[in-house]
Amino acid sequence: MGPFKIPKNCFILWLAIMGRLSTLDKPWLHQISGFCILCPDGVPETHDHLLFSCSFYRCCLATIQQQIPFLWPHRDWQHGVQWASSRWRGKHVVNVAYRSLLASIVYHIWQERNSRRF
Template structure:
C-alpha cells in the first residue's frame, strides 16, 4: 500500500493521498491508521510522566532519578553531555510545555462522511475497499489528472469516446454500463446510475447496517469499481 500511495522510497512522484488523510478515522474519510509519530510521542511522554510522578513501582524511574537527573528535573536537566536517546526524551518534554494534550483535544475534526459505511463488512475484500476509497476521494490516477505533452486522455475502455475521469469510469462509460447490465441480469443488482457522486451517496444510504444482503451489495459495489479500474 505504501508503494501504491507514495510511489515507493526510491522513485519520485506525487502522493495519491496525504498521510494526514490516511490517518483520519474512517468516519471522517480516512483509513483509521494510527499516526506513527503521535504513537511514538505518546509512548515517550508516558515514560516522562512516570518520571515526573516518581513512580515508586518502576526500577527504571528510580535509576533515572538517582543516576541521571541527580535531584534535577526534566525541565532543568542539561542534556549537553547526555546520551542521544536521553536527549530525544528531554526534547519530547517540550510537548508537555506546549500543551500537546490540550492541542490534540481541541484540534478540529473533519466532518463525518456517509460513504464510509460502504467500506468493510462481512464480505469485504481489502484491495477492493481500498480502490473504492481512492475512487470516492477522486484520487485514482485517471487520465484527466495527468499532465504531459501529447498525452491522449481519452478512455480506452469505450474506444476514446470521452476523457477518462472518475465520473466517466463510474459509470458514464459505455463499457462500465454494459458491465452493470450483465451484473443486474445475473444477480438482480438494484442499481440506477445517477452520476458518480450521487451513486456513492445513494449506495451509502441504501446499503448501510449489518444486514447480510446489504453487506453483500456493498462488497459487490466495491468489486465493480475495482474490476473497472484494475
C-alpha cells in the same frame, strides 16, 4: 474488515469515492492522452465517466444485473455513492453483499483500465 470485504477492493473503492484514482483528468497527467481506453467514444477519462457512465461499465453492469438484482439508478458517480451510502447501511447481509459487489465492480473496472493502459 468482515467476511465479505476484500481489502484491495475496498481500498480502490475508497480511492474512487475520495476522487483519488489516477484518472487522466488530473493536472499532473496532462502529457498522456486523456481519453477513456475502455470505450470507443473518445470521451475524456474522468471518475464520472469511468465509474458508471462508460460503455464498458454499462456492459458489465448489464451482465451482472442478469444474475443479481443490482440496482444502480444514477449515471453520476457522486450522486450514486450518496444514494448507495444512504440505502446500503448497516450490517444486514444484503447491504454488506451490495457494498461488496460495488467494491468489486469498481476494482475490476479499474484493473481492466490499467491492464489496457499499461
